[in-house]
Amino acid sequence: MAHLQLSSVGGGGRSAAAGGGGDDMEDVALLGSYDEEMGAPAMGGGAGEEEEAHVRVTGMTCSACTSAVEGAVSARRGVRRVAVSLLQNRARVVFDPALVKVEDIIEAIEDAGFDAEILPDSAVSQPKSQKALSAQFRIGGMTCANCVNSVEGILRKLPGIKGAVVALATSLGEVEYDPSAISKDEIVQAIEDAGFEAEFLQSSEQDKILLGLTGVHTEIDADMLHDILKKMAGLRQFGVNTTLSEVEIVFDPEAVGLRSIVDTIGTESNGRFRAHVQNPYSRGASNDAHEASKMLHLLRTSLFLSVSFDPCFSLAHTR
Known part of the structure; x- marks a missing residue:
């Protein structure tokens, strides 16, 4: 499988695609500003x-x-x-x-x-502070360099697009855009309106969420949940903790939503597992209460032992 390799934004020339002499990794020039x-x-x-x-x-x-x-x-x-x-x-x-x-x-x-x-979405005095995302799209229907130039030209004229490169050999395009000015769906629509097929794949954005779990108690349960999560598009990494009955997930919010993650866990496990957003404050309070209970138990044990082995207490008690 060939891949699209992009260097960080920052200068240099641009070419539609550059072959890699026997290597299946295709190099594409820097995203133009x-x-x-x-x-x-x-x-x-x-x-x-x-x-x-x-x-x-x-x-x-x-x-x-x-x-x-x-x-x-x-x-x-x-x-x-x-x-x-x-x-x-x-x-x-x-x-x-x-x-x-x-x-x-x-x-x-x-x-x-x-x-x-x-238009009301004009960004006055803030063009340099806007956050840009880099997203990858699969583009179908391209047959020659003219198609590549056509798609790149269309993308670069869209509002909010900061740069775009398209590779014919892999049918992939990398687009840097301002999500407050244009959405990934609008980018797909613009490509399709030009007569090509387009599909959003992934973006550079990421978010982290902690989900509480019910039904996950053993390592077998954790393995089953792992198999469900690794099949989901948009998930970057995740870790299941059976002791605390929770899972921490890093995901691409442009590719998958939180509701979709929660629903998929329940659906793919046939209702065996359920997930809910974990409140970090309640979790912290629960941990604090658990720690306080342990400290109280240790204090009681310490007092009992000190009294039991106090010779003055023992002498007074025998009299």
């Missing part, structure tokens, strides 16, 4: 403050329309970068608020013959 894909800063764009606006653009019907919108907006002084998506009818504009206003951007688009409206 979305800012780089949007172009170099416009005239007047220094190192000042940046703001970002998302604009709904209606009336576009082809790539010539998107080019017209990009040209009209980028011509405004103070606009740093602009990307227009025909599929999403959206424009993402990064600009210097000291040189250009959102109203000027809207005016530029309308002057080009299109309708424009600022």
Whole structure:
């Protein structure tokens, strides 16, 4: 089985795919920066403050329309970068608020013959603080390098996409995106709208949850639960503790939900096992109570032994 190998984001050139000379591991170049894909800063764009606006653009019907919108907006002084998506009818504009206003951007688009409206999900003054996820998708229907270029071009024009690379040999694509601007389902839909098949596989996101268990008492029970969990997509690692009747799971929340994990444990065990979210505070309180009970027992034992072997106590008791 071939794999997609990606280096960390940070520079270097890009190629659609590079074979590995007999090795089944395929190397793919670094994820390109979305800012780089949007172009170099416009005239007047220094190192000042940046703001970002998302604009709904209606009336576009082809790539010539998107080019017209990009040209009209980028011509405004103070606009740093602009990307227009025909599929999403959206424009993402990064600009210097000291040189250009959102109203000027809207005016530029309308002057080009299109309708424009600022969207409420614009991330003003926060483009660099947004958390990005890296997700892997299986892409079907690609037959040549032109298909690869087409898919990559579509992805990079979507709002919230920071970078994308696609490998023809493995039919895999790696997309870096802002989950607050676009979802994995919207990425899949955009690829399918372009005539290709798409399926989300996994993301770089991870979460940890502690589940309490009922019905898991022996090592045989733990082995059975282990077999159920290892078949679930989206689970990164897990550990079953039969003594405390709990399981700690690290999972990909983009690939599987907590409710699905709980339901699958019950369904696949035919109701033999049940899982529930463990409250760490109640667990801590239970442990504290157990420890307090042990300390009280030790104290009573210590007092009994000290009294029993106290010679003064023994002498007084005989008198």
